[in-house]
Amino acid sequence: MSDFELDTRLANDSVLVADGPLSQIRLMNDERFPWLVIVPRLAGITEWIELDGEQQDKLRTELNRTSKALKSEDGVEKINIGALGNIVRQLHFHVIGRHEGDPAWPGPVWGSGQAHRHDADELQRRVAHWKDKLGYPPHP
Amino acid sequence: MSDFELDTRLANDSVLVADGPLSQIRLMNDERFPWLVIVPRLAGITEWIELDGEQQDKLRTELNRTSKALKSEDGVEKINIGALGNIVRQLHFHVIGRHEGDPAWPGPVWGSGQAHRHDADELQRRVAHWKDKLGYPPHP
Incomplete structure (x- = not known):
């Protein structure tokens, strides 16, 4: 299997917040919604059912952590x-x-509709906010 | 916790195909798409993160089985x-x-758009098709 490479469109529309056990957790650059995206660091995978049991377990913990962080957000x-x-x-x-x-x-x-981009400073603040809220250890 | 009762709207829009370990597996009555819905037989639950670990495990097996059945469908x-x-x-x-x-x-x-309902005979054939394809044991 070749190396993981993030899809160009995802790279344009979102920014990296943290690395979970399986995936990049990314923030969509769209101020209309608090919106995170979980992208497994795997090449050539398009369906949930292509993950093996261990990978599904890891993704489940990421789904839970991300959902809880969003659920506790104001509004x-x-x-x-x-x-x-x-x-x-x-x-x-x-x-x-x-x-x-x-x-x-x-x-x-x-x-x-169309994404409403954050301005650069606000985007940085949002990334810091979600990084803190998700609480994953910093990438080594 | 009170007993499970299927939401009226889900009851109107879909029909029971099988009972998985946690959930009803239902077929949406919409001939535009092969479309299954997994509804945990639990009362008062609105979010994935409200399920405990064992319930999430069961739902995951249902997601896998349902996804595989759909993925192997023609087209x-x-x-x-x-x-x-x-x-x-x-x-x-x-x-x-x-x-x-x-x-x-x-x-x-x-x-x-709007759902396109199956006619009654076709709906029955579709339910039998998905019941067979999912392969859950009949309800006791």
């Missing part, structure tokens, strides 16, 4: 979890904090 | 997994077989 009422991959085939799980009246409510965020 | 190119719950709060996971050019492609199925 978040509901967590949305999704693994679609119709456009970007590299396996990735979206975890999004939603609330009544948010820009896509009650529909899904995917395909709903 | 399915990609699996979409989603747990949203913005409208129906009862925890449920969607597992949907997608292909390029399907009626919602490449967007998500949620919120995309």
Whole structure:
């Protein structure tokens, strides 16, 4: 299996927050929603069922940690979890904090309007916020 | 905790195919997509992170079995997994077989147009098909 390389589109739309046991945890650069993306550091994987049991276990802990961090965020009422991959085939799980009246409510965020980018300073603050909240040890 | 009762909207939109270790596996009555829904037989649960470890383990096996059944279906190119719950709060996971050019492609199925119901005979055939394909033992 070749080395992991992050899909170009994911690289453009999101920034690295932390490394979990299996995956990069990334923040979508879209101020409309608190929105994290879990991208396993594996090459050539497009479906959840292509992960072996150990990999699924690790991803589950990442899903739990990410969901809990989002759920405890001010204003978040509901967590949305999704693994679609119709456009970007590299396996990735979206975890999004939603609330009544948010820009896509009650529909899904995917395909709903255009991303509103953070300005550079705010993006850095958001990354620091989520890094702290997720609490993963810094990358060695 | 009170007894499990299926949400009225899920009851209207889908039919029971099989009982997994934790959940009802239901078929969405929408001929546009091969679309299964996993609904844990638990009362008062709205988020994945409200399940305990054992329940998450069981749900994972259901996700795997359902995804594999859909993936091996003729014409399915990609699996979409989603747990949203913005409208129906009862925890449920969607597992949907997608292909390029399907009626919602490449967007998500949620919120995309109206369901096209199967006629009664075809619905019964579809339920039998998925029951057989999932291979869960009949309910005692």
